[in-house]
Amino acid sequence: MLLFSTDIDGTIYDGPDSARTFSDFWNGLRSRPSPPLLAYNTGRSIDDTLRLISETHLPSPDYLIGGVGTEILHPETGQLLEDWTATLRSGWDVAKVESLVADEAEEIEQQPEECQNPFKSSWFWHGKTRQDIDRLQERLDRGGLEAQVVYSSARDLDVLPLKANKGNAIAWLAESLGVDLDRVAVAGDSGNDASMFLVDDVYGIIVSNAESSLPAAVSGARIFHSARPCVEGVIEGLTRLLVS
Ligand code: GLC
Ligand code: MG
Numbered sequence: 718m719l720l721f722s723t724d725i726d727g728t729i730y731d732g733p734d735s736a737r738t739f740s741d742f743w744n745g746l747r748s749r750p751s752p753p754l755l756a757y758n759t760g761r762s763i764d765d766t767l768r769l770i771s772e773t774h775l776p777s778p779d780y781l782i783g784g785v786g787t788e789i790l791h792p793e794t795g796q797l798l799e800d801w802t803a804t805l806r807s808g809w810d811v812a813k814v815e816s817l818v819a820d821e822a823e824e825i826e827q828q829p830e831e832c833q834n835p836f837k838s839s840w841f842w843h844g845k846t847r848q849d850i851d852r853l854q855e856r857l858d859r860g861g862l863e864a865q866v867v868y869s870s871a872r873d874l875d876v877l878p879l880k881a882n883k884g885n886a887i888a889w890l891a892e893s894l895g896v897d898l899d900r901v902a903v904a905g906d907s908g909n910d911a912s913m914f915l916v917d918d919v920y921g922i923i924v925s926n927a928e929s930s931l932p933a934a935v936s937g938a939r940i941f942h943s944a945r946p947c948v949e950g951v952i953e954g955l956t957r958l959l960v961s
Pocket of ligand 1 (some may be wrong): 762785832869875909
C-alpha cells in the first residue's frame with residue numbers, strides 16, 4: 718500500500734479514544750522504511766476537518782480531501798490543488814442545481830452555510846429510498862444539469878459536479894502522484910464512501926457499523942468486510958493487507 722484514503726466519521730473516528738488508537742497505528746506505519754501516504758477523504762469541509770485534527774489525536778494527513786471530493790488540500794504547504802477544482806467547473810451551475818432541488822424535492826431542508834461550497838450543494842432529506850434518489854437524479858439529468866446525487870445516512874443529500882465525489886478525487890490524486898490504483902487502500906462506512914470502493918483495483922475496507930446499503934452498492938472482489946466497528950475494523954483490514 719502506497720496511499721490510504723479513509724473517511725473519518727464512523728470509519729476511523731467516533732470519539733477521542735478512536736483518534737488515539739488510529740494515531741498509534743498510523744505512526745507505527747510511518748516509522749517503516751517506505752511509509753504510505755495518508756489522505757483523509759471526508760464529507761466535512763477542509764476547515765472543519767482541520768479543526769477536528771487540531772482538537773484530537775488524529776494524525777496530520779499528507780492530503781485532505783474535503784466536501785465529498787470537491788476540494789483537495791496539501792496541508793504541508795497549505796495549498797488547495799487548484800487543478801482538481803478546475804476539472805469540476807465544466808457543466809456545473811450551483812444556482813440552477815439549488816433551485817431545481819428546492820422545486821423537485823419535498824420536505825427538504827438546506828444544510829447550514831458552512832456545509833456548502835461552490836461545488837457542493839448539501840441538504841437534509843430524511844428517510845429517502847433508492848427510488849427517491851434515482852428520481853431526483855433523473856430530474857437533474859432531464860434539466861441538463863451535469864450533477865450527481867450522493868445520499869448518506871438516510872439523511873444527507875449532496876449534489877456535486879459529475880466529476881467530483883470521493884472516488885474520483887482519490888483516483889485523480891493517485892494519478893497525479895504516480896501511484897497505481899492497486900497500491901491504494903480505501904475505507905468507509907456510509908453512502909458518500911461508495912464511490913471510493915468503485916475505483917477499479919483499489920483494496921477496500923468496510924467497517925461493521927457501515928450503513929446497510931453500502932456493501933450492497935459496492936460488492937467487489939477486493940473488499941474486506943470487517944466484523945469489527947470503526948477504527949478497529951480499519952486496523953484489522955490494513956493489517957491483513959500489509960501481511961498479505
Ligand atoms: C458531512 C458533511 C455534510 C454531508 C455529509 C454526507 O456530514 O458535513 O455536508 O452532507 O457529510 O456527505
Ligand atoms: Mg462516515
